Amino acid sequence: MGPTRARLDARRWHFQHGPIDLVLEAFGADAAAAAAAYERAWRRFVTVLDDLVGELPALRGEVALATDLKGAVARRMVAACLPYRDVFVTPMAAVAGAVAEEVLGALVGDGEVTKAYVNNGGDIALHLGAGESFRIGLVADVDRATRHGHRIAVDGTFEVTHALPVRGVATSGWRGRSWSLGIADSVTVLAATAAAADAAATMIANAVNVDHPAIRRRPAFEVDDNTDLGRMPVTVDVGALPEDAVAAALASGARRADDLLGRGLVWGAVIVLQSRVRVVGGVAAAARLH
Numbered sequence: 001m002g003p004t005r006a007r008l009d010a011r012r013w014h015f016q017h018g019p020i021d022l023v024l025e026a027f028g029a030d031a032a033a034a035a036a037a038y039e040r041a042w043r044r045f046v047t048v049l050d051d052l053v054g055e056l057p058a059l060r061g062e063v064a065l066a067t068d069l070k071g072a073v074a075r076r077m078v079a080a081c082l083p084y085r086d087v088f089v090t091p092m093a094a095v096a097g098a099v100a101e102e103v104l105g106a107l108v109g110d111g112e113v114t115k116a117y118v119n120n121g122g123d124i125a126l127h128l129g130a131g132e133s134f135r136i137g138l139v140a141d142v143d144r145a146t147r148h149g150h151r152i153a154v155d156g157t158f159e160v161t162h163a164l165p166v167r168g169v170a171t172s173g174w175r176g177r178s179w180s181l182g183i184a185d186s187v188t189v190l191a192a193t194a195a196a197a198d199a200a201a202t203m204i205a206n207a208v209n210v211d212h213p214a215i216r217r218r219p220a221f222e223v224d225d226n227t228d229l230g231r232m233p234v235t236v237d238v239g240a241l242p243e244d245a246v247a248a249a250l251a252s253g254a255r256r257a258d259d260l261l262g263r264g265l266v267w268g269a270v271i272v273l274q275s276r277v278r279v280v281g282g283v284a285a286a287a288r289l290h
Contacts, residue, residue, distance in 0.1 A: 003046045013038055017049045020099055021121050026107055028114025028129070037107050041118075044106035048073060048099055059091045060228040066091050073102045080195035083265055084203050090228045096177075097170050097198030100125035104194075118194075121177055123170040125194035126160060133161040136169055140272040141185040142176075156270075158283055160190070166267050168194030172201035173272075179220055179227060179234035183241075183249055184208035188270045189257075190283050200266045208253030208273060214239030238274075246276050254278045 003017035011034070015022040022045070026037050051071040052059065058066045059074055063081040066074075076098040077091035084093075100120040104127055107116050114129040126134060137154035160166050172178070173186040180202075187205040191197035216237040220229035223236060241249075250273055257269040257280040268283025 003049070005042055005045075013041075015042065015045045015103070017045070020045075020049055022100065022103060022118055024103065024107060024116070024118045026113045026116040027132075029112040033112040037109055037113050037116075040109050041103050041107040045103050048102060052095070052099075059095070061090060063089050063091050073098045076101060076195050080193070080199040083263070084199065087203075088232070089199075089203070092178075092228045093202040094195040094199040096120045096123035097125065097168055097194035097196070100194045101168070120194075123194055123198050124168065126167045126169070128160070128162040128167070130162055133159055135159050138188055138270060139186070140270075140275075140277070155272075158190070164190075164267070164282070165192055166190045167192060168197035170194060170197035170201040172198075172205035174205070174235040174238060178202070179224060179229060181206040181229075181232065181234060182208040182253070183210070183215055183235055183238045184253060184271060184273050186270075186272045187253065187257075190267045190269070190281075191265065192267070196265060200260050200269075204253050204257050204260065204266075204269055204271065207256035208249050208271060210241075210245045210249040210252070212241055212245050214241055241274060246274050249273055250276055250278045254280055257281070 006014045008014050012023060012025045026034055029037055055069055055071055055074045063078055064085045066078045069075050077094040080094035081089050081091050100118040100123055104118040104125040108127045115132040116127040118125045135157050138156045139152055140155040168191050171186050171188045173184045174180040182205045184205045187201050189197045189201040191200055217233035218236050219231045220227040220234045250271055253271045260266045261281045268281030271278040
């Protein structure tokens with residue numbers, strides 16, 4: 001099917017095309033300016049998937065080899081993943097965040113929108129004018145989340161203000177939409193951009209790891225015909241782990257997060273494994289975790 005859009009309420013829209021599933025909202029503009037903003041976002045959105053498909057072979061290969069890409073989203077994906085080229089990573093690690101950023105840029109346009117977000121399945125690009133802020137909910141484990149009607153009870157919140165160096169939020173983990181090499185239930189990252197947060201969340205989630213018989217892994221190609229991970233072992237199940245194994249896995253993820261924090265690639269991260277939490281960086285001051 002081609003791209004579709006539907007209004008969710010007075011301000012929120014839902015755009016969907018293939019695997020891309022966005023919720024977007026803009027604030028501050030009058031009715032005419034807001035309508036123009038959503039139309040700009042829609043015009044850009046309808047071209048995104050075709051642009052990516054045209055360069056998909058390069059985007060599914062090692063990031064260091066992904067050169068001469070033409071699309072703005074593809075180039076953003078590569079830029080976000082290049083800092084991790086010392087390990088195997090493809091630009092696809094940043095695809096959701098990069099798409100959210102691209103559509104957000106069209107939505108914001110010429111500045112009449114004072115704040116806005118584009119949420120691509122939980123990977124979020126933010127625009128914040130002076131004095132503006134967003135409060136963002138954190139769900140530590142989607143499989144165990146409590147639903148109240150159509151709403152999911154959050155495990156915590158954090159506030160992103162205009163003054164913070166954060167315009168992107170992303171979450172990764174073995175239960176997520178993409179395959180993970182690690183065992184984290186979730187790793188939520190705050191970073192300068194959505195693409196940067198997306199790539200970093202993938203890297204930290206991969207590092208939340210330990211060897212234990214309760215963990216089952218399979219070669220990626222056996223569980224997903226379209227994977228970019230080839231024969232790499234991805235996590236397909238994590239049983240109950242003893243305290244020492246949980247602590248070791250969380251410590252491994254926290255070391256990776258601390259390294260990225262020191263390199264300026266993230267502002268903070270929340271790492272969750274079997275109801276245990278590690279918080280790294282500035283997010284500790286901004287978060288209210290239950």
